[in-house]
Amino acid sequence: MSYISKQERAVAINPTRSCAPIGAMLANYGIHGAITINHGSQGCATYPRHQMARHFREPVEVATTSLSEKTTVYGGKGNLLAALKNIVERFHPTLIMVCSTCLSETIGDDIPGVIDEFLDKHPEVTIPILSVKTPSYIGNHTTGFDNFLKEIANNLPERRKKKGETNGKINMIPGWVNPGDIRELKHILREMGLHGVWLTDYSETLDGGYYEPRPHVARGGTTIEELRSSSKSLATVALQRHVGGEAAHIYERRYNVPAHVLTMPIGLANTDALVDTLTEITDHPVPETLQVERARLLDALVDTHMFTTGLRVALYGDPDLLEGLVGLVAEMGMTPAYVLTAADNGPWGERMVELSEELGVESEIILKGDLHELHKRIKARPVDLLIGHSKGKFIADAERIPLLRVGFPVEDRFGYHRRAIVGYNGAIALVDEITNLIFERKASAVVSNTLLELGVEGPSNVPIAVCNGSAA
Ligand code: SF4
Numbered sequence: 001m002s003y004i005s006k007q008e009r010a011v012a013i014n015p016t017r018s019c020a021p022i023g024a025m026l027a028n029y030g031i032h033g034a035i036t037i038n039h040g041s042q043g044c045a046t047y048p049r050h051q052m053a054r055h056f057r058e059p060v061e062v063a064t065t066s067l068s069e070k071t072t073v074y075g076g077k078g079n080l081l082a083a084l085k086n087i088v089e090r091f092h093p094t095l096i097m098v099c100s101t102c103l104s105e106t107i108g109d110d111i112p113g114v115i116d117e118f119l120d121k122h123p124e125v126t127i128p129i130l131s132v133k134t135p136s137y138i139g140n141h142t143t144g145f146d147n148f149l150k151e152i153a154n155n156l157p158e159r160r161k162k163k164g165e166t167n168g169k170i171n172m173i174p175g176w177v178n179p180g181d182i183r184e185l186k187h188i189l190r191e192m193g194l195h196g197v198w199l200t201d202y203s204e205t206l207d208g209g210y211y212e213p214r215p216h217v218a219r220g221g222t223t224i225e226e227l228r229s230s231s232k233s234l235a236t237v238a239l240q241r242h243v244g245g246e247a248a249h250i251y252e253r254r255y256n257v258p259a260h261v262l263t264m265p266i267g268l269a270n271t272d273a274l275v276d277t278l279t280e281i282t283d284h285p286v287p288e289t290l291q292v293e294r295a296r297l298l299d300a301l302v303d304t305h306m307f308t309t310g311l312r313v314a315l316y317g318d319p320d321l322l323e324g325l326v327g328l329v330a331e332m333g334m335t336p337a338y339v340l341t342a343a344d345n346g347p348w349g350e351r352m353v354e355l356s357e358e359l360g361v362e363s364e365i366i367l368k369g370d371l372h373e374l375h376k377r378i379k380a381r382p383v384d385l386l387i388g389h390s391k392g393k394f395i396a397d398a399e400r401i402p403l404l405r406v407g408f409p410v411e412d413r414f415g416y417h418r419r420a421i422v423g424y425n426g427a428i429a430l431v432d433e434i435t436n437l438i439f440e441r442k443a444s445a446v447v448s449n450t451l452l453e454l455g456v457e458g459p460s461n462v463p464i465a466v467c468n469g470s471a472a
Pocket residue numbers: 019020021040043044045047100101102103135136137
């Protein structure tokens with residue numbers, strides 16, 4: 001039976017979380033021409049910029065109010081007013097997002113009040129300026145992303161002029177994903193003949209090309225006009241419950257746009273749920289291309305099950321990502337033995353217990369956990385595979401367990417931000433990679449669909465898999 005445990009240690013060792021401003025900054029990168037002002041010390045801008053640049057392999061531009069000892073004591077209002085003026089005059093952005101930090105929240109700076117004062121002094125400035133609360137001692141990087149989406153939903157859409165007025169589009173909230181995932185989701189909509197308003201779309205701004213002359217702002221991103229018209233969409237589909245789910249409900253409450261909040265579409269059943277929802281909203285049939293992709297995924301699951309069934313997996317990372325991944329892990333016949341997140345999210349834990357019971361798997365769901373805690377459990381009872389971001393490499397190396405790199409950050413491999421793990425195609429790629437990692441761990445040979453162990457002992461005793469012909 002699955003159960004929840006919670007790490008009570010006061011200090012985190014090798015944490016699996018990042019700080020809140022990075023989430024708001026990432027979401028803001030998906031708006032064309034928008035810029036972030038990080039209201040805090042220089043380090044509060046530098047750390048997220050480094051994290052993002054290492055993962056996305058792109059230069060990341062963020063302004064900072066650069067608070068010092070003096071402004072920490074007397075308040076950072078003057079610095080923020082100066083930063084707003086400089087950014088408007090030099091960058092001509094389409095939107096400014098001011099995110100707070102641990103420092104500016106602790107000294108109690110009234111960011112919305114400063115923005116109002118700036119706009120009163122500068123009536124010529126007509127672009128939207130949003131303030132997002134992102135102290136890192138409340139939540140983590142996903143909280144910052146989610147808070148930004150709520151600000152967008154509350155502030156940018158224009159009310160419908162006429163009842164029933166529609167733009168014929170669907171608001172798509174992918175949540176915290178990679179540029180490759182957004183492109184795969186766009187592919188699904190395109191195949192179904194649908195158009196989305198993406199909240200937000202950093203598929204190009206954070207995975208762009210090399211252009212000369214260098215454009216003033218990165219190509220791509222959702223435009224302000226699209227966001228303004230998002231109140232006229234047919235529906236909002238949030239693909240993560242905890243990053244974007246509440247924004248979808250705001251659209252429903254404020255603008256009468258129906259909300260559909262789904263599990264991240266990783267694996268067969270979760271992707272089916274997305275495709276079914278799009279069909280239900282629009283009456284568009286599922287095109288043959290998607291049916292073929294689905295059949296190919298099913299075939300991949302059948303082909304590989306003899307190598308993966310019964311393996312024990314440890315997963316760590318963000319709640320929404322884990323919820324989606326657990327679905328795929330179960331579809332591959334594996335057991336998600338440990339599912340660990342840094343978030344102290346009780347409702348998510350309960351949902352994961354329910355989900356593991358629905359899927360017929362047994363898991364320990366660990367809240368508020370760090371990688372030290374996960375390592376202790378793996379030492380006590382080993383697993384065959386680790387799934388999570390690059391920070392788990394030390395466990396993988398120490399215990400000689402293969403690591404499937406997903407989530408954020410992946411900084412010790414190249415191009416992972418370009419890959420998709422969502423949709424049927426994303427799941428096929430994951431099934432292939434997981435199976436190949438298992439082959440490598442066994443240091444084995446595969447002869448005629450038979451996995452031969454060559455005397456290298458793994459952490460658990462995986463039986464030698466022999467194809468009996470049923471998967472052909
Ligand atoms: S002080 Fe807070 S906001 Fe600044 S970098 Fe550290 S955790 Fe992030």
